[in-house]
Amino acid sequence: MSVLVNKNSKVIVQGFTGSEGSFHAQQMIEYGTNVVGGVTPGKGGSSHLERPVFNTVTEAVEKAQADTSIIFVPPAFAADAIMEAADAGIKVIICITEGIPVNDMIYAKSYVKAKGNVTLIGPNCPGVITAGEAKVGIMPGFIFKAGRIGIVSKSGTLTYEAADQIVKAGLGISTAIGIGGDPIIGTPTKDAVELLMNDPETDAIVMIGEIGGSYEADAARWIKQTGNKKPVVGFIAGQTAPAGRRMGHAGAIIGGADDTAAAKIKILQECGIHVSLSPAEIGDTLVKALKK
Numbered sequence: 001m002s003v004l005v006n007k008n009s010k011v012i013v014q015g016f017t018g019s020e021g022s023f024h025a026q027q028m029i030e031y032g033t034n035v036v037g038g039v040t041p042g043k044g045g046s047s048h049l050e051r052p053v054f055n056t057v058t059e060a061v062e063k064a065q066a067d068t069s070i071i072f073v074p075p076a077f078a079a080d081a082i083m084e085a086a087d088a089g090i091k092v093i094i095c096i097t098e099g100i101p102v103n104d105m106i107y108a109k110s111y112v113k114a115k116g117n118v119t120l121i122g123p124n125c126p127g128v129i130t131a132g133e134a135k136v137g138i139m140p141g142f143i144f145k146a147g148r149i150g151i152v153s154k155s156g157t158l159t160y161e162a163a164d165q166i167v168k169a170g171l172g173i174s175t176a177i178g179i180g181g182d183p184i185i186g187t188p189t190k191d192a193v194e195l196l197m198n199d200p201e202t203d204a205i206v207m208i209g210e211i212g213g214s215y216e217a218d219a220a221r222w223i224k225q226t227g228n229k230k231p232v233v234g235f236i237a238g239q240t241a242p243a244g245r246r247m248g249h250a251g252a253i254i255g256g257a258d259d260t261a262a263a264k265i266k267i268l269q270e271c272g273i274h275v276s277l278s279p280a281e282i283g284d285t286l287v288k289a290l291k292k
Contacts, residue, residue, distance in 0.1 A: 003150070003175040003195045003202070004092050004119060005068060007133040012060045012090075013038035014081045015072035017048050024072065024096075024138050025049055031135040036064040057088035070127065070136050071095040078123060079104035086112045086120075094136050095122035098182070105184035112186060120186025126156035126178035137178065147172015149286065150196035152189055153208035154181050154215070155237060158279060162206050162235075165283025174202040181210070190219040197229055204231040204290055206282060207273070211238035212259050217267045224271035231289040234268040235276045236261045 005011075011028070015021040016038020026049055029035050037052040037060055044055030054060040057069065069090045073081040078097040085093045093112065100108075100123050112120045121128055127137010132146035143160050145167045153159040159178050166173060177192045179185055189209060196202045209216035216236060223232055239261040268275050274292075276285040 002130040002133060003199050004121070004128050004130070004177065005134040005136050005175075006130050007032070007034065009068045009092070009134050009136070010034055010036045010064060010066045011068045011070060011134070011136055012036060012054075012057065012064065012066040013070055013072065014057065014085065016040050016051075016053055017043055018072060020096075021072035022049065024070075025051075027138075027141070028070075028135050031141040033134045033136060036060070036066055057084050057090060061088045061090065066090065068092040068136060069094065071097055071122075073097055075099040075101065079108040082108045082120065082123075083111050086115045086118050091118055092128075092136075093118065093120045093186070094125070094127050095120065095180075095186070096125060096127060096138060097122070098124040100124075100182065102184055105182065109184055109186055121177065122180040122182075122185060124182040125180030125185070126159060128175065128177050129173070130175045131173040139176070139178070143167065144176065145172040146174075148174050148201060148203040150174050150199065150202040150205045151176035151208070152192040152196065152205065152219075153178055154189070154210050155208055158208045158235070158237060161279055162208060162282045166206070166286060169283045169287050171286070174199060179215075183213075188218065189215040190222045193219045193223065193232070197223075197226070202230070204233070204286060206286060207232055207234045208282075209234070209236050209264060211236070211261050211264075214259075216264050220268045220271035220273055223273065228272050231286075231292070232273045233276060233282060233286045233289055234265075234273040235279060235282055236264045236268070237279070239265075239277075
């Protein structure tokens with residue numbers, strides 16, 4: 001079993017023939033991901049990267065049985081691309097695009113939720129990788145070796161850093177989920193953690209958060225309420241961030257006392273999560289947590 005994507009996932013790329021879509025689709029294909037085609041309106045019937053191009057997602061579902069989509073569509077059109085995928089019956093939608101207008105995402109998130117049984121990851125995320133099986137995103141695949149540690153992260157680069165430390169510690173990754181750093185995202189930390197808690201092939205979870213919002217606190221409280229079935233290591237980025245200033249991600253801004261890194265770290269510790277205070281210590285903290 002794996003979470004969200006695996007070797008059997010039938011992946012399409014929305015924005016397939018654009019520069020970003022082309023580059024990352026090629027990387028995904030080389031990793032071994034089952035990319036069955038892509039969507040670029042007006043270019044249907046042609047071929048790109050030795051894969052068929054479709055005019056619509058519905059056509060891709062009908063002709064290639066696609067069930068997973070990754071979106072490389074400009075911000076002004078990305079929310080429509082998300083809703084088109086949901087309409088067509090895609091079950092896992094991964095949106096890489098950064099900078100989608102907030103009002104657009106509020107509507108798109110509500111639209112996808114109303115469909116039921118559809119998981120939206122992102123936007124502004126690195127994607128999802130089940131190590132050794134499928135890479136549906138922009139992460140450097142060579143870092144991720146197969147194993148039994150799950151990762152949930154708001155940060156792309158810290159996802160890669162954590163994966164590298166986990167592998168160097170002699171462990172490996174089951175699935176890594178980059179949830180995205182925009183203010184409105186499809187799958188919050190708690191929901192992603194729950195997927196990994198319920199995965200029998202994941203033994204422990206690394207949860208990487210940052211200042212702003214309540215995602216990490218919500219996840220930590222849920223973990224405590226459900227009894228900490230698996231060890232969880234947490235890291236919160238932005239410990240020196242000033243209030244009111246956005247730090248990197250659009251959602252990384254301290255709006256109140258509970259949004260600070262210190263407040264989140266305190267909640268994580270109170271909920272029984274093993275907190276790493278430095279990104280350089282995530283791997284060591286995980287090893288110690290597993291020994292306990």
